[in-house]
Amino acid sequence: MTLPFVRLSALAALSTGAIGLALVGGHARLAAAPPALPADCAADNGGLTLPPGFCATVYADHLGHTRHLTVGADGTVYVNTWDSEDYFPHNPAPAGGFVVALKDRDGDGVADVIERFGSTPRRGGQGGTGIALWHGAVYAEEGGTIVRYALTPGQMAPGEPGELVLSGLVLGGDHPMHPFVIAADGTLLVNSGSATNTCEHPNRQPGAKGADPCIEQQTRGGLWAYRADRLRQVFAPADRWATGIRNTGGLTFDSAGRLFAVQHGRDQLSQNWPALYTGEQGAELPNEILFSPFRGADYGWPTCYYDAGQGRHVLAPEYGGDGGKSQGRCAGKTLPVAAYPAHWAPNDVAIYTGQRFPGAYAQGAFIAFHGSWNRAPAPQDGYLVAFQPLSDGRPSGRWIRFADGFAGEYREPGRATHRPAGLAVGPDGALYIADDVRGTIWRVTYHGAPDAALTEAPRAVVKSALTSGDAFSGAPPVPPPGSSADEVALGQRIYFGEIKGGTCVGCHGSDGRGSAAGGSLVGPAYQWSDGSVAGLAATITAGVAHPKKTSGGMPALGGAPLDAGDVHAVAAYVWTLGHHPG
Template sequence: MTPLLQTLRPASRLIAASLSLAAILGAAVPGFAEDGNAAAPAAQNRSCAEDNGGLTLPEGFCATIFADGLGHARHLVVATDGTVYVNARHVKRSSSGSLVALKDTKGDGKADVIQAFGDPQGGGTGIALYKNWLYAENKDRIVRYALTEGDAVPKGEPETVISGLPLNGNHVAHPFAIDAEGNLFVNLGSATNSCQKEDRIAGSPGLDPCEELKTRGGIWRYDANKTNQTFSPSERYATGLRNAVGIDVDAAGRTFATQHGRDQLYENWPNLYSSERGTELPAEELVLLKQGGDYGWPFCYFDGDQQKRVLAPEYDGDGGKAVGLCNEKLPPVAAFPAHWAPNDVKVYNGSQFPQAYHGGAFIAFHGSWNRSSGPQGGYNVVFQPLADGKASGKYTIFADGFAGEGGTNAAEHRPTGLAVGPDGALYVSDDAGGRIWRIVYKG
């Protein structure tokens, strides 16, 4: 595997936030009318916190803490008027709901108006904007809310776009993306680690056929323009993806997804893998989605050292030499250190950042828990250069310092979602502390 880039110097302790949880959960906030109407937005600028909100960034970039204390903030989007919408799974429950609208009306890089809405007992990960609708995952379904000009918070009841999405097993998040034609690509992560007869049990063989591939471990495609669609195996678009939490579409219409690699190679197969090898395998991935494409899970994993897919030990793999049917599986666009957990990807389509960032992908790494011999890694945002749907250089760490002084074993913040605002600013959400950063380029 390509050696990891030198870890950036830890940032100073993260500053306290100015927004209270009471405001987030629906209490009156200056500038936000009781009916949910936001005040007219002030002109955006590139103000920054003195310590960049605790982040370490490349020269020329700076950040503010846009909001804090949002609970389990997952993915987010930014509307053309600058309103930020967040899907806050497991936010502290209230009558206000688990979706959050935030707006900066003063132009200082901080949300001064904020209100929760939607299903107070719902929530999820996925969220998207398409036409005049806000789409959001809510447990086993994707719903949409009609947006009207001048209203940050939707007033009408949501419509169901898709229902019956699987919820059992290891991976229950349903992140999604919508392209310009209205194709809605949704992740249905695997119910197991590696489709074993007994999940996560040492020495248990893999099932062949892996029956869960009929309904899990891939990307499904639906029509964002239609309502009342019901999940079925027939809408599967691509397979062999254990858990694609990040999905995004570039300006040319190409759809990318991140792949969470499988766990426990050493723990379940110590006769084939050392603890050190279990730490470094398998690589995390960025893939280019193709209709009918097969990316190998559970039969194969991507070995970053060898830069190829090899047979998993559950399927007669020998620790990394045997390839077998993995020759037929699609390779990734780019690979990253094992177990970093890529939770979102955003192709930069703004104009504010320097030209080198245009068309490349930012990836939010949630951070590891199972690098067997340690240390744990990730907890950062990296930038992967892209050109014509392929990697055009090595990734670099773009934003670091999320874990805070407690380090990765007690991370204060874990990057989860990414969004690009209409002015080109990059927003990063965190589902540990419920914080959102706004990153800008000042030159």
């Protein structure tokens, strides 16, 4: 007997009941009709994978490069967006202000009213990351400033120009963004991320020593404290509140007033110190962290990094470290709350203060991992939202994958469809997730049992980049004149980080088309050479100190211990990216 095919849609997962099949007269039929999809759910969850009982809608799309967001008591969502020719050279910001206000008036999980305000691209603005609501006003980062916009009850967008709260925030370098948070008492804590990897000179160069003392720490690598109820404050070294924080991706409070933050850990242990670290160690160290900063705390940067396997800070190689064995002056550094895989780039954190999700989520931390660029020789990873259960501010279980599928087909910076960048919990208990590639916001809700246990979302399936053969077809690359197939194969292995500590793929992409951190290598136009093997080799050897169209420079030799033969091999492989077989 052949039974007719029956497709059970994703909506069935939202029902607490089961849909059964009954045999009647030799034929199969549904014992019950599928439950109706809740009004604020999409059948495909907006492309995301989520735990059972959860669903999502695309709340809004194509908003610009959306970063952090916050939600008002009336359900209005406010999101800050950012534009920079260095980071987004081919994807300009939409017209209008960089701050966006959104409202869903009909309850379908999709914003139907959108208004913009704040600085504009036409007036030289560039937007920012940080945003907060406090005492009837929206506070938003704009370049090197924080601006306050007073709101009028019943209106989404402010009717008056913004007022300057803080100016003089330092820009440039590796981490120019300024996430901030406002406490109930009006204390405004703002991040000033590091300009360098580990305060070394030259930055990200093999064997470079760290400055000691690190003068950069006077204005970078920590949190600074100001007042949300004062105007025209000026950023100053004397206002540093906590230190040793390389770059805070996001800050938030729980219901008890405890402050939590996430940090982008340092890079390139194995690439810059191959005698002390294997490639595998470089991919897994140091751990990204969730921490609870307080006035006077010191989390160790740049002299130390956190190794979760040892449960302690260890001395960085730039400051005399021996590959993670010695602790030295790192013994007294402040410990984190929890640790996560290396290089996943946590860009925001939100404590679940709502009532809509199961009780296991109460007062726990959602973390938006933007995704890695430098986990070679391991695959790039992250590009997801994790959940860390907490009880009384401490871990009460292992973190879980909560939402995945953002990256699309490829988990790598230049090819990811979306990258999680911001999180917020609404007054109705919904979770909002922002992406800074396409400017998408998702709204996540729950429709299951209130006592459900924590269950991971399915891991999204992605394609594997071609690490041999032509990057587009897999066919054998055609070597450039004067180079051999063996040289091209060697260059490809270095490019993908399989040997010699190469990090090329992280910035330039597995297809060579580039990302915000590295330019396209496929031609026909080249920024730094004529595209010949000799020209490409010269650029690799010298590096790029001041990039023309991307966010970060390239250290000499790409920050890897390459000899002349290695450089020629990489240049030969890069040449093939712009010259495909056939």
